[in-house]
Structures are given as structure tokens and as C-alpha cells.
Amino acid sequence: MNRVRKSGGFPALLAVGLLSVIVSGCTANTGMEGSADESDISTPHANMGTSDEGPQEEVTIRVLxxxxxxxxxxxxxxxxxxxxxxxxxxxxxxxxxxxLQELNAKKIVxxxxFANWGIEPLMELEMIEPLDALAEQYEFDLDRLDPSIIALYRAWDKEGRLIGMPTSADNxxxxxxxxxxxxxxxxxxxDDMTWNDVLDLAKRLTAVKDGIQYRGLxxxxxxxGTEALVxxxxxxxxxTDPETGEVLISQEPAVHKYMELMKAFYNIPGLYNSDPEARKxxxxxxxxxxxxxxxPGYLRWGIGDPDKARSIDIAPLPVWPELPDIAPTHFSHPLILNKYSENKEAAFQVLMEVASADHQTVLAEIADGxxxxxxxxxxxRYGANYEIFDGKNLSAFVARTPALPPSRVSPWDKYVDIVxxxxxxxxxxMNIPEFLRVVQEKAEMRIAEEKSRRE
Structure with a gap:
């Protein structure tokens, strides 16, 4: 299967946690406290609650x-x-x-x-049914879910409603x-490196040896690529401003700070590969x-060969010195309940099973997230079905605390194409102010075009 990596993830991540895309595809040790005992692992609805009003006859739930x-x-x-x-x-x-428009025209509901291409099309077509009321009806304990992801889903909605159920996560x-x-x-x-530490390593590991160009990072x-936005x-x-779409990058200190780091990386002779083929x-x-x-899935989808992976291991994500334990907001592609579904309660029971410990274990074992x-x-249990993950330091992916997103994530961020x-x-x-002006001017044009399209 050709798994598309983050096309919804990173426009989404781009529009999300900064930013944003999420990013795919997790949990953190901190921010994931309150582990359940073994009985919770084997009983999907333990402490989550179920309803006595479930469907008595077989109901077909259609999943896009x-x-x-x-x-x-x-x-x-x-x-x-x-x-x-x-x-x-x-x-x-x-x-x-x-x-989605074609399905709607054919009355296929x-x-x-599964919103892996972002939620914007579903918002535009007004197809999203928030889950708060059903979660209350079924006594579904939202506190069992990664608070970073839940905060992100609420930040996507103007009214702060829960717009979907997380599936599996990428850190x-x-x-x-x-x-x-x-x-x-x-x-x-x-385990405790900052971005400056990685910058120093990249300098030491970028050189030509025996006629081969090695690069540190x-x-x-x-x-x-999109990972450069991490x-x-x-x-x-x-x-951007969530309400007006005003582009804020030229006046945002965090963006300037990030660009200074990128400039330092690009200034390392030989680190950046100018060959367009290299960017494929x-x-x-x-x-x-x-x-x-x-x-996490890069080992399977990007490398694939256990022999090639034997020399590879994993360390926690580098951090900013002033944010010594902070990772990006966790991201998970949501399953959206269609507003036009005629089987919302049965569909929500499926969503509860998606978030059960048993199903989450299934997804972990197949390295879905x-x-x-x-x-x-x-x-x-992550990657248990694949030899390539044997002996790898997978705990590195949950070693940091995920940042909480802004209270309202701007839907206009996806038009700011830094990458x-x-x-x-x-x-x-170009210096950083010049670069940001170029990006800002193009973003302003794209946002203006989108606003005109919506009028």
C-alpha cells in the first residue's frame, strides 16, 4: 500500500499547531499520565461508559x-x-x-x-457533526485521550467543539x-539536546570523505521539506489572524527566531543540497x-529494509533552550462524524471502539501510529509485527511534552507557504526580513483569492 504521508497531516499540521501539519503520524510521557491497569488494556470500554440504547438490528456504517x-x-x-x-x-x-462533492451529488452518504487531507473541505461543505453531545450521552471519558490532540481538534472549531475522534498519532x-x-x-x-547542539553536530558531520559528500542533518x-517546520x-x-486572515509572520518573534535557526543550518557549507533531484x-x-x-513509521515506509536499519537508532526531538521539554502539538488524523449520517449513534459506537485500548494496540502493532x-x-507494542522496529529506542517519540495549540488555530495559515x-x-x-516579506506578499494574494472565492 502506498501510504500517503501527511498530505492532510501537514497542511493540517501547518494549519494546526503552530503553525502548522500536524505532525503524522502519539502520546508523550508527560501529558499522558494516568496509565490504566492491564484490565483497561483488554477491556475497550473500561471507564469509558456505554449506552443501553445501541442498535438492536444490524446497522451498516459506511466509512470513507x-x-x-x-x-x-x-x-x-x-x-x-x-x-x-x-x-x-x-x-x-x-x-x-x-x-466529497461528487459523492454528495450521487447521494452517497x-x-x-477519515480526514487525512485536512478538515477544510468538510468544514466548507458543512459536513462535520461535533461529538460533545454524543460523548456525554454515552458517558465517553474524553480525559482518556491525549489532551494535546483534543485541544487541537477544539482549536480548529470557532466554537471550541470537538470535531472528530483521533485515530493514531505521529510524533x-x-x-x-x-x-x-x-x-x-x-x-x-x-536525550537532552537543543537545536543549537544539533547545529553543532551538523557542522561536524558535514564534509567530503573519500570523495563522498556527507551531510549532518x-x-x-x-x-x-515539511519536517523543516518542526x-x-x-x-x-x-x-495569520484566525478571524481576519492578516498575515503575521513579519511581526511574529517566533518566526524570526525559527528563520535564524534555519539560516544557521543553511550557512553550513555542503549541508543544503541545491540539486532539485535531491528534493524528490x-x-x-x-x-x-x-x-x-x-x-515513527519512517523506519517502515522510508527505509523498509531491516538490514539497512541495523545501524539506525532514535533520540528524542531537540528542543529550544527556553522550552526544554516541549515537542510540537501532537497530531492525529481524525475520523469525522458526518452531519448528514442517519446512523449517528451507531457511528459513535464505532468511534468509541476506535479509541479503545484493544484497537489502539492493533494500530500500534501494525505501525499505523x-x-x-x-x-x-x-x-x-508499536511495530510489533515488523522486524525493522526491533531494538529501536521508540520511547524517544514520547519523551517530550506536547505543546498545547493556540486557543484558536487559524484556518488561513495553510496559505503561508514557508516550506x-x-x-x-x-x-x-536574502536576509530574514526580505524573505518574510516575499512569503507574506504571496500569502496575502492567496488569502485574498480564497476570500473572493467564498463570497
């Missing part, structure tokens, strides 16, 4: 999911088997504006929608290749890059 029947069965078969009065049926489509950490470190005689990354292909995501600021895929897999910022529950012990201009910044002599 974009990766085909095989992937759907892998992720939902256990739920289908758990609920005898509910049958799950796949609608194989994307939660993007045009596909999914009850649940970020620092992968490193021991062979490259050994070649340069440099000690491996530690990669943050997205060519050092210009340090900014840790600062959790909006790039990661170079870390070639054993010529020492470190990469990425998500880290758990969205405040039960970090579930993450010990799309990083190559220009790396290859030019």
Missing part, C-alpha cells in the same frame, strides 16, 4: 477511507468483529472537496470520514545513523546523512 479494502480491513476488521449489530462498509475515496524524533557518526568519530546524539528531502511547530504560534526523496537512506527528523490514549504502555520558499531562502543572499 482512501487506501483500499486491504488497508481498510487491516485497520477496521477488529472493530467490525467487536460490534455484532454494526457492519462496517468501505467507501474508497478521499476526503477532498471534489470527491458516508457515516464516518517526531531524531533518527541517527551510527555508521556515519563512527566514520567521523563523533559521539551519538543524547536532513529535515525533509533536500532540507526543505522547530517552528514547537513554538505553537499562528502565522530523502538522502538519509543512502547512508550519507547522519541525522534526520522524522516520524502511536496511541492517542493516556496509556503509553500501548506504545510498547515552498525554503529552497529560495537557502540559495539566495
Amino acid at each position: 477511507y482512501p487506501w483500499g479494502q486491504g488497508a481498510f480491513d487491516e485497520r477496521f476488521k477488529d472493530i467490525d468483529e467487536k460490534l455484532p449489530d454494526i457492519r462496517l462498509e468501505l467507501i474508497d475515496s478521499r476526503a477532498e472537496l471534489e470527491p 458516508p457515516d464516518l470520514i 517526531y524524533a531524531l533518527f541517527y545513523n551510527k555508521e556515519v557518526f563512527d566514520l567521523f568519530g563523533v559521539s551519538y546524539p543524547t 536532513e529535515m525533509g528531502p533536500g532540507f526543505t 522547530p517552528l511547530m514547537q513554538l505553537t504560534v499562528n502565522l 526523496d530523502y538522502e538519509f537512506t543512502k547512508n550519507t546523512v547522519a541525522m534526520i527528523v522524522s516520524w 502511536l496511541t492517542v490514549l493516556n496509556q503509553p504502555e500501548i506504545n510498547e 515552498g520558499h525554503l529552497a529560495e531562502f537557502a540559495e539566495s543572499d
Whole structure:
């Protein structure tokens, strides 16, 4: 299966936690306190509550999911088997504006929608049913869920309502290749590094040896991908005004701080690869890059070969000195309850099972993502079905406290394309104010066009 990595995640993350996309795909040790005992792991609804009013006859719940029947069965078969009065049926489509409009025109109504392409199309089509009332009706304990993700979902909504149920989570950490470190005689990354520490390592590990260009760090292909925004995501600021769409990057200190860090990285001779081909895929897999910022599934989806992964381990994400334990807001693609579903209560029972410990364990074992529950012990099962995760320091992904998002995440942030201009910044002599003016002017044009489209 060709799993699309974060197309909804990072526009979403981009619009979310800064920022934003989320980012895919987790829980943190801190912020995930209150682990349940073993009985909670085996009993999906322990302490969550159920209703006596469930459907008495079989109800079909149609789930919009974009990766085909095989992937759907892998992720939902256990739920289908758990609920005898509910049958799950796949609608194989994307939660993007045009596909959703086509389904609506054909009067095909999914009850649940996997929103991995962002929630904006669903908001525009007014298809989102908030979950607060059903959670109260079924005595569903929202406190069992990662508070960072729940805060993010509420921050997406003008009224602070819960717009979806989290599925599995992606956190970020620092992968490193021991062979490259050994070649340069440099000690491996530690658990308490700041971005300045990583900058120093990147300088020491970027050089030509035996005719081969080695690079100390990669943050997205060519050092210009969405992962390059991770340090900014840790600062959790909006790039635009949530109400007016005013672009704020030129006046936002956090953005200037982030750009100073990026400038320092790009100033390391040889670190940035100006070859456009290099920005088509990661170079870390070639054993010529020492470190990469990425998500847990990168081992499976990005590397794939257990033999290649033997020299790779993981350290916690670097931090800003003034935020010594803060990771970006945790991100999880939500399952949305369709406002037009005629089976909302049955669909919510499916959502409760999605957030059960049993199902979260299933998702962890197939490396779909880290758990969205405040039960970090579930993450010990992460990647259990795949040899490539054996012996890896997966606890690095939950070693930091996730930042809480702004109280209202700006829906206009996705039009501020910092990532799309990083190559220009790396290859030019623009100073930071000049660069931000270029990004701001283009963002203002895009926002104006979008406002005109909505009128």
C-alpha cells in the first residue's frame, strides 16, 4: 500500500499547531499520565461508559477511507468483529472537496470520514457533526485521550467543539545513523539536546570523505521539506489572524527566531543540497546523512529494509533552550462524524471502539501510529509485527511534552507557504526580513483569492 504521508497531516499540521501539519503520524510521557491497569488494556470500554440504547438490528456504517479494502480491513476488521449489530462498509475515496462533492451529488452518504487531507473541505461543505453531545450521552471519558490532540481538534472549531475522534498519532524524533557518526568519530546524539547542539553536530558531520559528500542533518528531502517546520511547530504560534486572515509572520518573534535557526543550518557549507533531484526523496537512506527528523513509521515506509536499519537508532526531538521539554502539538488524523449520517449513534459506537485500548494496540502493532490514549504502555507494542522496529529506542517519540495549540488555530495559515520558499531562502543572499516579506506578499494574494472565492 502506498501510504500517503501527511498530505492532510501537514497542511493540517501547518494549519494546526503552530503553525502548522500536524505532525503524522502519539502520546508523550508527560501529558499522558494516568496509565490504566492491564484490565483497561483488554477491556475497550473500561471507564469509558456505554449506552443501553445501541442498535438492536444490524446497522451498516459506511466509512470513507482512501487506501483500499486491504488497508481498510487491516485497520477496521477488529472493530467490525467487536460490534455484532454494526457492519462496517468501505467507501474508497478521499476526503477532498471534489470527491466529497461528487459523492454528495450521487447521494452517497458516508457515516464516518477519515480526514487525512485536512478538515477544510468538510468544514466548507458543512459536513462535520461535533461529538460533545454524543460523548456525554454515552458517558465517553474524553480525559482518556491525549489532551494535546483534543485541544487541537477544539482549536480548529470557532466554537471550541470537538470535531472528530483521533485515530493514531505521529510524533517526531531524531533518527541517527551510527555508521556515519563512527566514520567521523563523533559521539551519538543524547536525550537532552537543543537545536543549537544539533547545529553543532551538523557542522561536524558535514564534509567530503573519500570523495563522498556527507551531510549532518536532513529535515525533509533536500532540507526543505515539511519536517523543516518542526522547530517552528514547537513554538505553537499562528502565522495569520484566525478571524481576519492578516498575515503575521513579519511581526511574529517566533518566526524570526525559527528563520535564524534555519539560516544557521543553511550557512553550513555542503549541508543544503541545491540539486532539485535531491528534493524528490530523502538522502538519509543512502547512508550519507547522519541525522534526520522524522516520524515513527519512517523506519517502515522510508527505509523498509531491516538490514539497512541495523545501524539506525532514535533520540528524542531537540528542543529550544527556553522550552526544554516541549515537542510540537501532537497530531492525529481524525475520523469525522458526518452531519448528514442517519446512523449517528451507531457511528459513535464505532468511534468509541476506535479509541479503545484493544484497537489502539492493533494500530500500534501494525505501525499505523502511536496511541492517542493516556496509556503509553500501548506504545510498547508499536511495530510489533515488523522486524525493522526491533531494538529501536521508540520511547524517544514520547519523551517530550506536547505543546498545547493556540486557543484558536487559524484556518488561513495553510496559505503561508514557508516550506515552498525554503529552497529560495537557502540559495539566495536574502536576509530574514526580505524573505518574510516575499512569503507574506504571496500569502496575502492567496488569502485574498480564497476570500473572493467564498463570497
